[in-house]
Amino acid sequence: MNSCGMNVTTNAGGIPYISSTNVTIGTENVDIALGFRRIQPVGKFTVYVSDSIPAGTTTTLPVTLTLNGTSRPLTFANGTPVTAEALIGVNVFEVFNDRFRGLLVLTSRTID
Numbered sequence: 001m002n003s004c005g006m007n008v009t010t011n012a013g014g015i016p017y018i019s020s021t022n023v024t025i026g027t028e029n030v031d032i033a034l035g036f037r038r039i040q041p042v043g044k045f046t047v048y049v050s051d052s053i054p055a056g057t058t059t060t061l062p063v064t065l066t067l068n069g070t071s072r073p074l075t076f077a078n079g080t081p082v083t084a085e086a087l088i089g090v091n092v093f094e095v096f097n098d099r100f101r102g103l104l105v106l107t108s109r110t111i112d
Contacts, residue, residue: 008037008045015094016045023051030057030084034067041099044107052091059085065095065104074104082106 008016022033030053039045047065062081063074074082074095086109087093093109 018045019048020050025057029062029064031064031066034065036068044094044096046094049091053084053088055088057084063087072104074106077105
């Protein structure tokens with residue numbers, strides 16, 4: 001099976017659970033790579049960040065998620081960009097995804 005057809009684990013309710021493949025801290029953003037996954041174009045998914053954003057990262061950097069080769073900004077429900085400050089030390093968070101509207105909205109996070 002090639003990586004483009006990779007399925008994901010789901011919870012009992014059918015919500016995809018995706019482990020990050022890489023976290024890149026750059027000068028313009030923090031990108032959390034999720035690899036190539038077969039998920040529905042609209043719905044929630046849970047992200048497990050294997051290498052959480054470390055303390056000391058510039059807190060104002062916006063966060064992007066890269067899924068299936070496409071990077072998109074992660075936002076709060078009001079459209080405000082999620083910055084590194086909101087995810088420093090976070091290993092698990094939920095996202096509402098609407099690929100048709102280009103939305104990735106942070107819906108919850110678990111802070112260690």
